[in-house]
Amino acid sequence: MDSAPVLEVRNLHTHFFLRRGVVKAVDGVTFSLKRGEVLGLVGESGCGKSLTALSILRLLPQEAARTVEGQVLLDGEDLLAKSAGEMREVRGQRIAMILQDPQTSLNPVFSIGNQLHEALARRPDERGRSLRERAVDVLRQVRLAAPEQRIGQYPHELSGGMKQRVVGAIAISCAPEVMIADEPTTALDVTIQLQYLNLLKELQTSLGMGILFITHDFGVVARMCDRVAVMYAGRIVETGPVREIFDNPVHPYTQALIASVPKLRDTAERLRAIEGQPPALSDLPVGCRFADRCPHAEPRCLEKYPEAVSVGENHTASCWLAA
Amino acid sequence: MQRYILQRLVQGVILLVVVTSVVFFIGRMTGNPVDMMLPEDATEEDRQDMIERLELDGSVMDQFGVFIVDAVQGDLGTSIRYRQPATDIFFSRLPNTLAMIPPAMILAIAMAIPLGILSALRRGGIIDRISATIAVLGISTPNFWLGIVLIYLFSVTWGWLPSSRMGGPLNYIMPTVTLGTFLVAGFMRLIRSSMLETLDSEFVKLARIKGVSETAIVWKHCLRNALIPVLSLWGVFMGGLVTGAIVTETVFAWPGIGRLTYEAVIFRDYPLLQAVIIMDAIFILFINLLVDILYAYVDPRIRFE
Amino acid sequence: MRRLPLASFAIIGTMVFVAVFAPWLTPHSPIDQSLPNKLLPPFWEEGGTTEYLLGTDIFGRDLLTRLFYGARVSLIVTALALSVGGGVGLVLGIVSGYVGGKLDAFLMRVVDAAFAFPTILFALLLAVTMGQGMDTLVIALSLFLWAGFARVIRGEVLAIKQRDFVALARVHGSSPARIMFIHILPNVLNTFMVLLTLNVGVIIVAEASLSFLGAGVPPPTPSWGLMVAEGRGKITSAWWLSLIPGIAITLVVLSFNLFGDWLRDRLDPKLRQL
Numbered sequence: 075m076d077s078a079p080v081l082e083v084r085n086l087h088t089h090f091f092l093r094r095g096v097v098k099a100v101d102g103v104t105f106s107l108k109r110g111e112v113l114g115l116v117g118e119s120g121c122g123k124s125l126t127a128l129s130i131l132r133l134l135p136q137e138a139a140r141t142v143e144g145q146v147l148l149d150g151e152d153l154l155a156k157s158a159g160e161m162r163e164v165r166g167q168r169i170a171m172i173l174q175d176p177q178t179s180l181n182p183v184f185s186i187g188n189q190l191h192e193a194l195a196r197r198p199d200e201r202g203r204s205l206r207e208r209a210v211d212v213l214r215q216v217r218l219a220a221p222e223q224r225i226g227q228y229p230h231e232l233s234g235g236m237k238q239r240v241v242g243a244i245a246i247s248c249a250p251e252v253m254i255a256d257e258p259t260t261a262l263d264v265t266i267q268l269q270y271l272n273l274l275k276e277l278q279t280s281l282g283m284g285i286l287f288i289t290h291d292f293g294v295v296a297r298m299c300d301r302v303a304v305m306y307a308g309r310i311v312e313t314g315p316v317r318e319i320f321d322n323p324v325h326p327y328t329q330a331l332i333a334s335v336p337k338l339r340d341t342a343e344r345l346r347a348i349e350g351q352p353p354a355l356s357d358l359p360v361g362c363r364f365a366d367r368c369p370h371a372e373p374r375c376l377e378k379y380p381e382a383v384s385v386g387e388n389h390t391a392s393c394w395l396a397a
Numbered sequence: 398m399q400r401y402i403l404q405r406l407v408q409g410v411i412l413l414v415v416v417t418s419v420v421f422f423i424g425r426m427t428g429n430p431v432d433m434m435l436p437e438d439a440t441e442e443d444r445q446d447m448i449e450r451l452e453l454d455g456s457v458m459d460q461f462g463v464f465i466v467d468a469v470q471g472d473l474g475t476s477i478r479y480r481q482p483a484t485d486i487f488f489s490r491l492p493n494t495l496a497m498i499p500p501a502m503i504l505a506i507a508m509a510i511p512l513g514i515l516s517a518l519r520r521g522g523i524i525d526r527i528s529a530t531i532a533v534l535g536i537s538t539p540n541f542w543l544g545i546v547l548i549y550l551f552s553v554t555w556g557w558l559p560s561s562r563m564g565g566p567l568n569y570i571m572p573t574v575t576l577g578t579f580l581v582a583g584f585m586r587l588i589r590s591s592m593l594e595t596l597d598s599e600f601v602k603l604a605r606i607k608g609v610s611e612t613a614i615v616w617k618h619c620l621r622n623a624l625i626p627v628l629s630l631w632g633v634f635m636g637g638l639v640t641g642a643i644v645t646e647t648v649f650a651w652p653g654i655g656r657l658t659y660e661a662v663i664f665r666d667y668p669l670l671q672a673v674i675i676m677d678a679i680f681i682l683f684i685n686l687l688v689d690i691l692y693a694y695v696d697p698r699i700r701f702e
Numbered sequence: 703m704r705r706l707p708l709a710s711f712a713i714i715g716t717m718v719f720v721a722v723f724a725p726w727l728t729p730h731s732p733i734d735q736s737l738p739n740k741l742l743p744p745f746w747e748e749g750g751t752t753e754y755l756l757g758t759d760i761f762g763r764d765l766l767t768r769l770f771y772g773a774r775v776s777l778i779v780t781a782l783a784l785s786v787g788g789g790v791g792l793v794l795g796i797v798s799g800y801v802g803g804k805l806d807a808f809l810m811r812v813v814d815a816a817f818a819f820p821t822i823l824f825a826l827l828l829a830v831t832m833g834q835g836m837d838t839l840v841i842a843l844s845l846f847l848w849a850g851f852a853r854v855i856r857g858e859v860l861a862i863k864q865r866d867f868v869a870l871a872r873v874h875g876s877s878p879a880r881i882m883f884i885h886i887l888p889n890v891l892n893t894f895m896v897l898l899t900l901n902v903g904v905i906i907v908a909e910a911s912l913s914f915l916g917a918g919v920p921p922p923t924p925s926w927g928l929m930v931a932e933g934r935g936k937i938t939s940a941w942w943l944s945l946i947p948g949i950a951i952t953l954v955v956l957s958f959n960l961f962g963d964w965l966r967d968r969l970d971p972k973l974r975q976l
């Protein structure tokens with residue numbers, strides 16, 4: 075595996091500037107994704123996973139949200155420094171993304187073919203195929219049955235799983251270097267989830283993409299990812315290879331998450347097994363953000379934020395216990 | 398698609414039957430039909446003649462039967478004031494109304510779509526605030542009065558524009574503005590709110606992720622979706638259009654259907670009013686059918702229902 | 703959040719005040735003619751007198767006095783139409799939403815039909831067949847209202863029906879009528895209030911339009927719409943006859959609309975779409 079990072083996020087801060095205060099939804103996120111690697115981004119609902127992804131693509135949900143600090147390096151180029159036009163060249167071509175809910179992520183009034191063409195047309199085909207032929211080809215790549223007919227159909231004529239395959243086809247249509255998958259299977263039927271995960275894994279190997287895989291499900295992490303980054307209240311608290319994290323979690327939050335996995339296996343419920351609430355993002359403590367809920371909290375945890383330290387090969391954690 | 402159109406057509410015909418019956422029975426329930434349908438100077442002979450022809454001495458249902466049979470043959474009665482078949486008068490006036498409505502609609506659409514889009518794109522911005530003001534003024538100003546104000550300013554005070562009747566292109570300006578502004582407010586607000594909704598949707602997010610340009614996002618992805626509620630609320634606008642046309646034609650003495658409706662009211666010309674309403678219903682249902690077809694074209698979920 | 707529309711309150715307050723106290727506020731009669739004083743301009747124009755502040759009409763009646771009494775007519779008609787039309791819509795909406803099934807399907811069809819056909823035509827028809835009058839006008843205006851009320855209230859009831867307290871009442875064996883009017887009704891009153899205020903302006907304009915078209919209250923009763931219509935022919939020589947009542951309508955309707963928007967945002971922001 076090539077070890078050069080294709081995507082590097084450094085000290086990313088994205089805040090919502092609201093009338094009632096500043097919500098620091100992403101507040102110092104750092105991680106890197108290597109070429110051809112699948113990195114899992116895990117954490118409770120609301121910890122800032124989706125917002126991190128949207129900040130990378132510079133598609134913040136509303137005007138009140140701004141990325142105020144940090145770097146997003148794609149092959150060493152800082153995306154945050156690019157112009158709007160240059161950024162558009164990056165989206166869809168070099169970084170693609172799959173959204174959570176296939177029911178709403180396709181435009182109901184345009185045909186599948188039309189929506190695929192939009193993505194395909196941005197890059198000329200080296201083999202000189204027509205848009206239509208290319209559309210059929212990508213649909214075939216995502217294993218959608220009868221692709222020729224699908225092209226003329228509209229989203230409401232497809233099932234959820236089929237729609238998500240179309241979204242996947244749109245994502246791979248320009249052979250991106252990086253794909254962000256934001257809980258791509260949460261909205262699918264349990265039986266279809268597994269098929270979809272296998273498909274993503276297959277596409278990733280054949281196309282050599284790096285995938286940033288957002289999920290709240292450690293079971294899925296074990297199946298899909300090479301490495302995992304655990305996020306809590308706007309920051310990454312631990313990163314490392316999947317095996318290592320499972321066998322030897324260092325951060326108490328990671329430990330609690332992993333401990334709660336068996337309970338979650340068949341309920342597919344969000345991580346809520348840990349008692350207490352994460353801190354308000356508009357009023358973050360100076361010290362460790364997990365201190366409130368941490369069974370090992372000490373006075374120093376409240377005073378200063380624990381910087382990330384190496385706790386093993388490729389394994390870092392932000393916890394005073396490890397320091 | 399064919400089933401859908403057929404379904405709409407059947408619904409339209411049912412509505413037409415309902416409207417016709419309501420019109421008929423309101424007339425029978427609330428007054429003496431003979432007196433309402435005859436001019437005041439009618440002779441006793443005229444009276445007998447009408448009673449016999451319309452079987453007015455028979456039961457109400459018999460009378461209704463006669464009415465329907467006549468109606469189907471295109472006979473909707475005779476105008477008291479004009480002493481001509483009501484449908485003839487209707488058709489002689491129809492072209493004048495059809496000449497006035499398109500410019501007003503074009504004006505309304507040409508204002509509403511850009512303003513609705515721009516105010517959604519820059520929510521709370523200057524254009525949004527201006528168009529919100531236009532909208533609230535638009536629904537608060539009765540358009541018969543707006544027409545009179547225009548006449549007072551542009552004809553009486555400054556003498557720039559002819560105040561009434563048809564004629565050259567100048568005659569169209571004030572009626573177009575009066576009727577157009579009546580429609581703008583509703584259109585504009587509806588387009589704004591549905592634009593806001595689509596701009597916020599997941600599919601727009603995915604389009605941006607694909608790298609689609611903002612121009613294509615607005616004009617391709619959003620506008621088409623934003624038009625869906627406009628088309629589905631068409632009936633409400635149609636009501637506004639009819640009301641607006643009656644009032645506008647009355648103010649500007651425009652010899653169309655609207656003015657004819659007004660004449661039927663002030664001259665208490667019941668057969669004429671009855672005929673105008675039924676003919677209006679036919680036209681409205683026809684236009685609604687066209688809009689339904691357009692709707693199906695815009696929204697594939699309907700097309701394949 | 704919008705600011706409280708103080709100017710709107712002031713205008714609405716003034717209207718209510720002059721409507722209630724009209725007889726004490728003016729020495730003139732709104733109806734009696736005084737031909738020697740006909741077509742006097744407002745006091746600031748040449749030939750105007752302070753006795754008739756806003757001038758007189760072709761019968762020598764004081765315009766200001768007629769405006770005061772016209773406010774009365776407008777408010778009475780609006781209140782009656784809102785009670786009748788709004789009330790019918792409220793009841794049908796609750797019943798349709800709560801009972802559901804075939805009844806609901808049927809009522810909603812009727813509502814659709816009411817939207818698909820311009821009510822003004824029926825209103826005009828009623829004026830011709832029943833004759834002009836307050837009762838005709840109220841019925842006609844109610845026709846404008848009921849369907850919109852019924853549709854919105856029904857939607858609200860469908861949501862409320864799912865809530866626990868309704869299920870609980872049902873378990874306790876409350877009769878449907880009791881559930882609808884003791885348990886559900888109070889929960890739609892907010893929406894009902896918002897609909898009422900949002901429709902005051904609509905109804906005042908509709909009343910004025912019908913009066914303008916000769917289908918409102920019969921002359922010589924003063925109605926603002928009728929006053930505009932009567933003054934229209936004199937626009938070249940006596941502009942005040944039609945322009946001043948029009949200004950009154952616009953100001954009042956604008957105030958009610960701004961007030962309605964404010965109230966909607968206060969009580970029920972999700973009704974934005976209305």
Ligand SMILES: Nc1ncnc2c1ncn2[C@@H]1O[C@H](COP(=O)(O)OP(=O)(O)OP(=O)(O)O)[C@@H](O)[C@H]1O
Pocket residue numbers: 090092097099117118119120121122123124125126135136290355
């Ligand atoms: N429009 C908004 N205004 C204010 N705060 C917001 C807004 N959108 C998101 N946030 C805040 O940003 C935080 C991060 O949201 P994000 O969608 O990234 O969470 P997530 O980790 O993806 O959660 P989930 O697993 O539920 O998708 C949330 O806790 C929320 O408080």
Ligand code: SF4
Pocket residue numbers: 325326327362363364365366368369370371372375380392393394395
């Ligand atoms: S730093 Fe302290 S409070 Fe935070 S996780 Fe480690 S032990 Fe717990």
Ligand SMILES: [Mg+2]
Pocket residue numbers: 123124125256
């Ligand atoms: Mg998310």
